[in-house]
Amino acid sequence: MNGQKTVYNKRESSKRDTIRLDDATNLILKASGYDLRPFAAEYTRARLNRHLLPPHHAPSPSTSPHSQITQLSRQDVISALSLNVTTMFRDPLFYCTLRREVLPALNARKHLRIWEVGCATGEESYSLAITLNELGFANRYTIVATDFNASAIESARRGKYNIKKARAFTHNYHRADGQYSFSDYYSATSEFLIVSPELRRNIFFREADVTKEGIDFRPDLIVCRNVIFYFSRRQQIETLELLSGSLNDGGFLCIGSKEPLPAHALKFEMREISEGGRIFAVQAQDRAKPGLCHRGNLRSLTLTDQPRRNQE
């Protein structure tokens, strides 16, 4: 992280009020226990300036960035870092590739295990469930959907979205090769669209930070889209190694269509099977190290320790 970058109090952005990003990072770690270093410096700086240090967060005009920072909770910091932009069937082409290439290749498996990293408010999780159900996987799959933002996870569990989004959701569903009517998958009130209990059945939402926690099962499919984009280069590599090392033999790893892939820096080969969707087949012999999911100081999520059922 570049120690010369500064964050500042926008109201009084004189030199006196600036604080070096490195110093802010150390103070935040001490105060809230959350380590910002896995994130890209420019992203961290922008998010701190925008969410943590603007005047409305300051108890009084004379409050310095130092003292604001020392009052931050872990959730304040995570909320500021967490960009929850998502939608149902985001990048429809990705779901077309899942339908046509990836899921058919996994169809012979008895039970599919899926790890969705950075599920935000759940739209991606429910889109995956719809796709799996339409391909006949019915109860033959489990999705463990994780995000480090506890309030996003709560929203995801509720599966309740503004009814005004229904039109955009429906449009994307059809572009993603949806087979039926999107309205089959929700009930509606004047204000909300509520996803059907059938879609929630095989999804377990969990709060977990992918920079600090792994899992102790081997997923056949990992979906980590639009998450590593915000990480430092080093963290991108570490996360891709963690994910590829966690995969079951013959599994697939999906990242966002616009995400950088520091391929030359990776210690393993990934065969890109779809350019549009950035889906990779990772073969067992290509893994950086088998069992990376159990490595070092990463805490592991288990399939069995977790099921706190979603609200129905």
Ligand SMILES: C[S@@+](CC[C@H](N)C(=O)[O-])C[C@H]1O[C@@H](n2cnc3c(N)ncnc32)[C@H](O)[C@@H]1O
């Ligand atoms: C832009 S959203 C992407 C949501 C969804 N995957 C999609 O593509 O529509 C990024 C999500 O990643 C989550 N995230 C960011 N850093 C994370 C981390 N270290 N561990 C777990 N989740 C993280 C954020 O909270 C946010 O909900």
